[in-house]
Amino acid sequence: MKITIFGTGYVGLVTGACLADVGHQVLCMDVDQAKIDKLENGQIPIYEPGLDAIVRHTVEAGRLAFTTDPRKAVEHGTLQFIAVGTPPDEDGSADLQYVTAVARSIGTYMTDYKVVVDKSTVPVGTGDRVRSAVRAELDHRGLELEFDVVSNPEFLKEGAAINDFMKPDRIVVGTDSERAADLLREVYYPFNRNHDRMIFMDIRSAELTKYAANAMLATKISFMNEVANLAERLGADIEAVRRGIGSDPRIGYHFIYPGCGYGGSCFPKDVQALARTARDCDYEARLLNAVEAVNHAQKHVLFDKISHYFGGNLDGKVVALWGLAFKPNTDDMREASSRNLMEDLWKAGATVQAFDPEAMEETQRIYGDQPGLTLCGTKEQALKNADVLAICTEWKEFRSPDFDVVSAALREPVVFDGRNLYDPDILERHGLIYYAIGRGRNQ
Numbered sequence: 174m175k176i177t178i179f180g181t182g183y184v185g186l187v188t189g190a191c192l193a194d195v196g197h198q199v200l201c202m203d204v205d206q207a208k209i210d211k212l213e214n215g216q217i218p219i220y221e222p223g224l225d226a227i228v229r230h231t232v233e234a235g236r237l238a239f240t241t242d243p244r245k246a247v248e249h250g251t252l253q254f255i256a257v258g259t260p261p262d263e264d265g266s267a268d269l270q271y272v273t274a275v276a277r278s279i280g281t282y283m284t285d286y287k288v289v290v291d292k293s294t295v296p297v298g299t300g301d302r303v304r305s306a307v308r309a310e311l312d313h314r315g316l317e318l319e320f321d322v323v324s325n326p327e328f329l330k331e332g333a334a335i336n337d338f339m340k341p342d343r344i345v346v347g348t349d350s351e352r353a354a355d356l357l358r359e360v361y362y363p364f365n366r367n368h369d370r371m372i373f374m375d376i377r378s379a380e381l382t383k384y385a386a387n388a389m390l391a392t393k394i395s396f397m398n399e400v401a402n403l404a405e406r407l408g409a410d411i412e413a414v415r416r417g418i419g420s421d422p423r424i425g426y427h428f429i430y431p432g433c434g435y436g437g438s439c440f441p442k443d444v445q446a447l448a449r450t451a452r453d454c455d456y457e458a459r460l461l462n463a464v465e466a467v468n469h470a471q472k473h474v475l476f477d478k479i480s481h482y483f484g485g486n487l488d489g490k491v492v493a494l495w496g497l498a499f500k501p502n503t504d505d506m507r508e509a510s511s512r513n514l515m516e517d518l519w520k521a522g523a524t525v526q527a528f529d530p531e532a533m534e535e536t537q538r539i540y541g542d543q544p545g546l547t548l549c550g551t552k553e554q555a556l557k558n559a560d561v562l563a564i565c566t567e568w569k570e571f572r573s574p575d576f577d578v579v580s581a582a583l584r585e586p587v588v589f590d591g592r593n594l595y596d597p598d599i600l601e602r603h604g605l606i607y608y609a610i611g612r613g614r615n616q
């Protein structure tokens with residue numbers, strides 16, 4: 174099938190590459206000429222395991238192409254996927270200017286039937302806005318062409334995006350058109366062959382499903398972080414509690430890992446946007462507000478522990494920091510807890526020696542020549558002459574470091590772990606004082 178994707182960010186590029194991989198003819202459109210130039214030369218603007226190989230071979234096979242020309246893009250696909258950004262406005266609501274701009278382009282250039290498929294995370298009711306925007310342009314051109322609007326939210330995780338797309342738990346399709354539903358069934362047939370994963374519903378329910386899924390996951394995390402903070406004060410160990418509750422299948426082990434707060438481009442933005450949507454319909458979403466408030470506070474917990482350890486005086490202290498990305502297997506720094514920690518430390522007069530396996534360039538781009546920040550080539554270099562070590566991201570290579578090297582390199586043998594990577598007994602045996610999240614002793 175011929176498919177156009179608007180937006181070559183995480184969702185757009187992964188969707189385009191995976192649909193081309195199974196044989197569809199995909200044209201990806203982006204307004205960013207530099208990005209498209211790079212993609213045409215086989216350079217992938219993001220770090221996502223497995224994506225570059227798929228992009229390369231589907232481009233070589235002639236099934237994936239890129240353009241900045243909206244007319245060409247609209248002409249190409251019967252299906253027009255919208256996968257552009259919906260950044261938060263100042264009030265927390267999703268900014269829909271890019272989504273509606275794409276809808277207008279589709280209305281401006283279409284000459285036959287199109288299905289406009291919304292993949293961006295958009296507030297409930299956006300389907301209607303997209304429909305109106307397309308129709309307004311068609312009216313302007315004096316045309317009465319047929320089109321359908323579909324909501325098809327994406328549930329992929331950064332770092333595991335290819336696998337999530339290729340083996341989805343579910344494919345949610347919100348539509349009021351049988352014709353569009355049949356086309357979506359055809360597009361996704363390769364991912365749906367062995368087991369029917371498609372869930373059809375109305376457009377508004379599909380839009381809300383996306384927010385509900387992310388808000389539920391964020392709620393689990395904030396809930397665990399709250400219990401972790403309690404565990405600390407009660408002398409209990411959250412890791413034991415986690416295993417104890419996760420074994421109940423009604424609760425489950427997923428997304429109950431306590432830590433230094435959730436980040437990324439989705440959870441913080443989507444929880445805020447849903448709370449904002451609630452307010453817009455005169456409903457105060459108390460639980461969502463609390464989820465957000467707990468997370469906000471959690472992002473400062475590591476700093477509080479470090480500050481407390483040094484009796485509130487961090488002036489001139491050097492903190493080694495392992496992990497900058499908001500989670501492992503990505504170079505994405507959006508809403509990363511490391512940023513709150515670094516910024517808190519700088520404000521308090523401390524300096525940071527940081528290392529991340531993938532996010533060094535991104536950190537450089539964001540913080541440039543920030544005084545008080547040294548970017549180090551290895552995790553060991555980050556330790557040199559540092560007072561203490563802090564950890565914000567659970568990259569595999571941090572899971573089993575040579576603890577004697579850590580202990581010997583630090584001026585004070587103290588580890589502040591925002592991801593609960595270690596066994597406190599092992600660290601103690603290596604002479605390290607260990608502060609983690611929600612673990613009774615030492616806290």
Ligand code: UGA
Pocket residue numbers: 294327328329330331332387390394427428429430431432433434435436437438439440499500
């Ligand atoms: C999230 C969802 O998991 C995806 O299903 C969804 O499609 C995506 O948002 C989106 O809306 O596009 P992502 O933001 O890539 O995916 O990352 P997650 O793996 O969900 O992690 C989010 C944050 O939660 C990270 O900062 C992570 O460290 C934190 N987290 C996760 C915890 O603190 N504890 C956990 O138990 C799990």
